[in-house]
Amino acid sequence: KELVFSGMQPTGNLHLGNYLGALQRFIGLQDSYECIYCVVDQHSITAQLVHDDLAEQTRQIAAAYLAAGLDPKKSIIFNQARVPQHTELAWYFNCVARIGWMNRMTQFKDKAGKDRENASLGLLAYPSLMAADILVYRATHVPVGEDQKQHLELARDIAQKFNNDFSARIADLGYGVEMEVGEERVNGFFPVTEPLIGGAAPRVMSLRDGTKKMSKSDPSDLSRINLKDDADAIAKKIKKAKTDPEALPSEVEGLAGRPEAENLVGIYAALAEKSREEVISEFGGQQFSAFKPALAELAVAKLSPITSEMNRICEDREHVDAVLRDGGERAGAIAEGTMKMVREIIGFNTK
Numbered sequence: 216k217e218l219v220f221s222g223m224q225p226t227g228n229l230h231l232g233n234y235l236g237a238l239q240r241f242i243g244l245q246d247s248y249e250c251i252y253c254v255v256d257q258h259s260i261t262a263q264l265v266h267d268d269l270a271e272q273t274r275q276i277a278a279a280y281l282a283a284g285l286d287p288k289k290s291i292i293f294n295q296a297r298v299p300q301h302t303e304l305a306w307y308f309n310c311v312a313r314i315g316w317m318n319r320m321t322q323f324k325d326k327a328g329k330d331r332e333n334a335s336l337g338l339l340a341y342p343s344l345m346a347a348d349i350l351v352y353r354a355t356h357v358p359v360g361e362d363q364k365q366h367l368e369l370a371r372d373i374a375q376k377f378n379n380d381f382s383a384r385i386a387d388l389g390y391g392v393e394m395e396v397g398e399e400r401v402n403g404f405f406p407v408t409e410p411l412i413g414g415a416a417p418r419v420m421s422l423r424d425g426t427k428k429m430s431k432s433d434p435s436d437l438s439r440i441n442l443k444d445d446a447d448a449i450a451k452k453i454k455k456a457k458t459d460p461e462a463l464p465s466e467v468e469g470l471a472g473r474p475e476a477e478n479l480v481g482i483y484a485a486l487a488e489k490s491r492e493e494v495i496s497e498f499g500g501q502q503f504s505a506f507k508p509a510l511a512e513l514a515v516a517k518l519s520p521i522t523s524e525m526n527r528i529c530e531d532r533e534h535v536d537a538v539l540r541d542g543g544e545r546a547g548a549i550a551e552g553t554m555k556m557v558r559e560i561i562g563f564n565t566k
């Protein structure tokens with residue numbers, strides 16, 4: 216059975232990268248798949264332990280989900296802390312995964328910085344919890360931005376190692392399912408999840424530096440468009456966005472080696488739900504002084520309705536909490552079904 220899972224951390228404001236790389240793509244999937252979308256609040260304490268108001272930040276991400284068009288009747292929407300099976304499975308995965316696998320993660324290296332010995336153990340083990348988030352539902356597809364590709368590959372490695380290490384028990388208990396891994400057909404308990412990375416902007420870059428990803432933790436607010444920015448702020452940030460002095464090329468290949476131009480064209484294409492080729496055939500040869508206002512107008516038209524809806528939804532805390540509670544119950548029932556089998560496969564005495 217095909218099932219989609221994805222999540223976002225309640226750390227600071229969502230930005231255009233989060234929206235185009237992930238959230239916008241969640242919406243389209245809910246009509247063709249069974250979907251589970253989580254606010255991964257337990258991930259948010261790996262880098263910073265104490266938050267002023269984690270519960271409220273969690274509501275804000277849930278409000279963004281709803282405002283962008285996720286429908287709680289179609290998709291399960293909840294926050295991770297309501298379903299303790301995620302952390303239980305993460306512990307088992309900590310024992311499946313190898314320290315070397317975690318040490319190689321570029322996000323860990325970036326976030327831990329030079330003082331690695333002082334990073335939290337949770338930051339190192341973050342990908343185990345992410346694998347558990349996905350696999351506790353035995354999800355087959357995960358829509359994410361390109362920056363999460365390496366973590367997804369690690370989730371695949373964990374699933375395969377668990378399937379191999381426990382293959383005899385899985386077979387004895389009759390819990391194996393036939394699945395395709397690449398060209399091969401194999402029998403295993405956990406699916407080897409496929410990342411869904413795509414669209415015209417799978418990696419949205421900083422508006423100040425086309426070689427760095429747009430990120431919440433960039434100290435310059437001009438580097439990103441926040442979902443909470445008003446029309447004036449969006450227009451100002453796009454106007455100030457770094458560019459080179461050339462006009463836009465007449466062929467999409469001409470964007471190679473021009474990271475800022477490529478980024479702005481990708482953003483336009485993703486917002487307009489067009490290909491880069493279509494954008495270049497419309498704007499090729501034009502100067503940024505003509506392209507930027509068109510981009511600003513499009514960004515405002517797409518994002519403003521989401522922002523105002525998000526603010527409206529946020530005011531009704533009880534409604535947001537009710538959505539998360541209901542989603543948590545539905546998610547918990549699925550997760551517990553998986554964990555009953557996992558405990559049996561590992562061989563714990565829980566009789």
Ligand code: AQP
Pocket residue numbers: 222223224225226230232233234235236237358359360361362363416417418419420428429430431432433
């Ligand atoms: N720049 C980006 N382009 C495309 N997709 C992106 N995502 C994040 N940044 C970009 C995708 O957004 C989803 C949610 O991510 P998250 O909540 O795990 O946050 P993050 O990746 O930690 O976001 P930031 O802004 O990059 O935070 P910091 O600054 O803390 O590193 C994921 O699917 C992610 O791929």
